Amino acid sequence: MDKMPKWADIVLIPLISLLLAAFFSALVILAIGENPIEALKLMVDGALMRSSGWGYTLYYATNFIFTGLAVSVAFHARLFNIGGEGQAMLGGLGVALCCLYVPWPHWSLAILGASVGAALFGALWALIPAYLQAKRGSHIVITTIMFNFIAAAILNYVLVELLRPVGAMDPASAKFPDATHLPSFQDMFSTESNKMFRGAPANVTFFLALAASVFVWLLMWRTKLGYQIRAFGHSESGALYAGINPVRITVIAMLISGALAGMMSVNTTMGESERLILNSTEGAGFIGIAVALMGRNHPFGVLLAAILFGFLYQGGAELALWTSIPRELIVVIQALVILFTGALDNMVREPLEKLFIAMRRRNA
Amino acid sequence: MTAPAIELKGISKAFGPVQANKDISISVQPGTIHGIIGENGAGKSTLMSILYGFYKADAGEIFIKGQKTLIPDSQAAIRAGIGMVFQHFKLVENFTVLENIILGAEDGAMLNSSLGNARKELKHLAEEYGLNVDPDEVIENLSVGHQQRVEILKALYRKAEILILDEPTGVLTPAEADQLFRILDRLREEGKTIILITHKLREIMEYTDTVSVMRRGEMTATVKTAETSPEHLAELMVGRKVLLRVDKKPAEPGATVLDIKGLRVVDEAGVERVKGIDLTVRAGEIVGIAGVAGNGQSELLEVLGGFADGTGTITMNGAEIPLSGHGADGQARRAAGISHVPEDRQREGLIMEFAAWENTVFGYHHSPEIQNGLLMDNKGIYTEAEAKMQRFDVRPPDPKLAAKNFSGGNQQKIVLAREIERNPDLLLIGQPTRGVDIGAIEFIHQQVVNLRDQGKAILLVSVELEEILSLADRVVVMFDGHITGERDAAQTNEKELGLLMAGITDTSAVANGNGGNDTTQQEVPADG
Numbered sequence: 001m002d003k004m005p006k007w008a009d010i011v012l013i014p015l016i017s018l019l020l021a022a023f024f025s026a027l028v029i030l031a032i033g034e035n036p037i038e039a040l041k042l043m044v045d046g047a048l049m050r051s052s053g054w055g056y057t058l059y060y061a062t063n064f065i066f067t068g069l070a071v072s073v074a075f076h077a078r079l080f081n082i083g084g085e086g087q088a089m090l091g092g093l094g095v096a097l098c099c100l101y102v103p104w105p106h107w108s109l110a111i112l113g114a115s116v117g118a119a120l121f122g123a124l125w126a127l128i129p130a131y132l133q134a135k136r137g138s139h140i141v142i143t144t145i146m147f148n149f150i151a152a153a154i155l156n157y158v159l160v161e162l163l164r165p166v167g168a169m170d171p172a173s174a175k176f177p178d179a180t181h182l183p184s185f186q187d188m189f190s191t192e193s194n195k196m197f198r199g200a201p202a203n204v205t206f207f208l209a210l211a212a213s214v215f216v217w218l219l220m221w222r223t224k225l226g227y228q229i230r231a232f233g234h235s236e237s238g239a240l241y242a243g244i245n246p247v248r249i250t251v252i253a254m255l256i257s258g259a260l261a262g263m264m265s266v267n268t269t270m271g272e273s274e275r276l277i278l279n280s281t282e283g284a285g286f287i288g289i290a291v292a293l294m295g296r297n298h299p300f301g302v303l304l305a306a307i308l309f310g311f312l313y314q315g316g317a318e319l320a321l322w323t324s325i326p327r328e329l330i331v332v333i334q335a336l337v338i339l340f341t342g343a344l345d346n347m348v349r350e351p352l353e354k355l356f357i358a359m360r361r362r363n364a
Numbered sequence: 365m366t367a368p369a370i371e372l373k374g375i376s377k378a379f380g381p382v383q384a385n386k387d388i389s390i391s392v393q394p395g396t397i398h399g400i401i402g403e404n405g406a407g408k409s410t411l412m413s414i415l416y417g418f419y420k421a422d423a424g425e426i427f428i429k430g431q432k433t434l435i436p437d438s439q440a441a442i443r444a445g446i447g448m449v450f451q452h453f454k455l456v457e458n459f460t461v462l463e464n465i466i467l468g469a470e471d472g473a474m475l476n477s478s479l480g481n482a483r484k485e486l487k488h489l490a491e492e493y494g495l496n497v498d499p500d501e502v503i504e505n506l507s508v509g510h511q512q513r514v515e516i517l518k519a520l521y522r523k524a525e526i527l528i529l530d531e532p533t534g535v536l537t538p539a540e541a542d543q544l545f546r547i548l549d550r551l552r553e554e555g556k557t558i559i560l561i562t563h564k565l566r567e568i569m570e571y572t573d574t575v576s577v578m579r580r581g582e583m584t585a586t587v588k589t590a591e592t593s594p595e596h597l598a599e600l601m602v603g604r605k606v607l608l609r610v611d612k613k614p615a616e617p618g619a620t621v622l623d624i625k626g627l628r629v630v631d632e633a634g635v636e637r638v639k640g641i642d643l644t645v646r647a648g649e650i651v652g653i654a655g656v657a658g659n660g661q662s663e664l665l666e667v668l669g670g671f672a673d674g675t676g677t678i679t680m681n682g683a684e685i686p687l688s689g690h691g692a693d694g695q696a697r698r699a700a701g702i703s704h705v706p707e708d709r710q711r712e713g714l715i716m717e718f719a720a721w722e723n724t725v726f727g728y729h730h731s732p733e734i735q736n737g738l739l740m741d742n743k744g745i746y747t748e749a750e751a752k753m754q755r756f757d758v759r760p761p762d763p764k765l766a767a768k769n770f771s772g773g774n775q776q777k778i779v780l781a782r783e784i785e786r787n788p789d790l791l792l793i794g795q796p797t798r799g800v801d802i803g804a805i806e807f808i809h810q811q812v813v814n815l816r817d818q819g820k821a822i823l824l825v826s827v828e829l830e831e832i833l834s835l836a837d838r839v840v841v842m843f844d845g846h847i848t849g850e851r852d853a854a855q856t857n858e859k860e861l862g863l864l865m866a867g868i869t870d871t872s873a874v875a876n877g878n879g880g881n882d883t884t885q886q887e888v889p890a891d892g
Binding site: 218222223224227228230231234235237238240241242243244245357360361 | 378380381669670671693694695696697698704706708711712713714715716717718722726727729730735738739740742
């Protein structure tokens, strides 16, 4: 019998962990002489109370959904893909090549093409570590993280030496053609009288991320490929017994993972900067690990966790803008959230399990 | 009458909602062998863990030699004179016997004096109880039986008066088990008290003075062994009458289904585990492979099941099947009509975190009838799982429950339901009743016999000789990767098989008189 109801596992534990993280964050803010309640108000105001705030929160969330899904798919196969950052960088290159060199007639086709390009480049970047893990036993944590550095170096080279327009001073590609401009939330939801999401970078890619969530859910729990990935992740010896090829599953899971991480760049490169720049990923590949952890590797959980982290990102920016709280503090808060929701999960879980068992026994 | 060596009064222990021990009282007389028997999950191990200080009882008292004693940890248990020999030995493989024995009981910071004292003490113990082990041998070079002796010596070195043995014969050959019981006899004569936990009725009947039966956390009876019978004990364990012998007609073997020639298997470490064996299994017969664990039976099953590579030729229904590379995986084997109930259901046969319904298609997830376009037909699988669990009496019959939440016997029924209902030509079945309770054993054996009677070929691997003898029609014995003999199950006995299992092929001294002394290897006469 399960120790506690499912809702407690999915909702209650993250919530309590989050409150704990908030409590300790408040202590830190107090310690540097600021008012935590004011800070929280500012964060909520800036990230959630205005449509433009939401426009930023959801823009960040879109990135985190992709990278969170990427980590979670790999994790179902017991593969710890911490190379989302590098896969996303290369995905950006895929987007840029698609946008710069294919004459798209309309953005709706362009986003499909760019998604394919991003997924392809991201997947290929994950393929090498996957192959090394599956065939040679090189640990995927080591290889994926090393590949992040290689990706950064490649991107640097490509931007400086190959894609930089003649005469331009910054390491960035040329601006993408207008036909590849993705409708932002502002374009989509504003009316003449009521401007919504003014100036915010959230764009149609958010819906692509939602679609990706549904896709991952279907894949993992409704297809035999997902069945095999999960079976392999739980028990490699069981997978062998069932005739599930470990090499094949390792490679496929990493390809899907890399593709999802790569697709993040549709949001940043095509939706926001509209040209390929250095460091467009801004660490989202790593945040994806926390998002997957907090979201219990379930697409719906990933979605909620991504929005939470989007809120933290945007709220943190607001804090830095309006108070003397340094921007670094938001990293501290994020770290606390990761610490409590991920690493210290059992600290909340065990007492809670005991509580539920005690309650059940009293009722019995 | 002297005070009991151990007396437990009203011991209760709950794990969450599960009441593992319910108000257990038991009294063990000094200088006796006291058996504790019960199905898996009956609470035997929990009770012993309480006695050894691993768990704290929720209620109840422990008396050692009439003294009320608190046992908060294993150190306290040792001080109270209790020694425990676990089913899985707790030895440091690359230490010598002597080093293992003093481990945790050193006299001081420097080892030399401890080692010296221990050597003397060990010599003394060896003389007194016939427990001979070379003190300077490294553990990994010892046989399993000798490793177990080291465990017993460890307990005696710590002045144990009460020795608890948890399923001690599970890993031993019949001969090693005999030796063990001779040692236990000797210990009893010297006044030690022995508690023997086992699920083997035969051991209880032969070696114990008193036996206590546990069922569902309760002590249902304590009786003098001389005044009971195996049937009666089984009934007390399960709570209903149980058939101890398998009820089956003589086999009517048909055409050869599986034909193995010159099979060799080399494991990952480069050690040859199967050294060129020939074996046939025909339709409508159960061929049992007897042998002590680790003599190549597992590797044989792995190759047949498609998850290890081998060399040689294997034909299935006359068609050769590949033994390595492409086409030698579990999927190809299933396509060839081979179903497989693996030896280790928790690591192989089931995904423990998957729900029961998901496990009912494990290995058959590619079957077209469970696909619904691109997706899996989860609804259909679920409905079918419900029916399967009903037919195989899986309890609780809840397909949503994760596999890990079923008892061993019910997990095995899930695997069996999946493999048998595929209607295979050949069923491989490894350790079908390991960790399975008596009530479920009866059911599982009946299912295997039914499959045979439908004209299917069955290859059974088991380390339980009793099981081989009662279930198989033909017995093949494996030792050190070779087949050391083949016997008609009806015309052999445990003694003869025991010799073959130890690699001794001359069994004329113990073979049954009748039926011709068929000591030649291989091949029953092929008829029509």
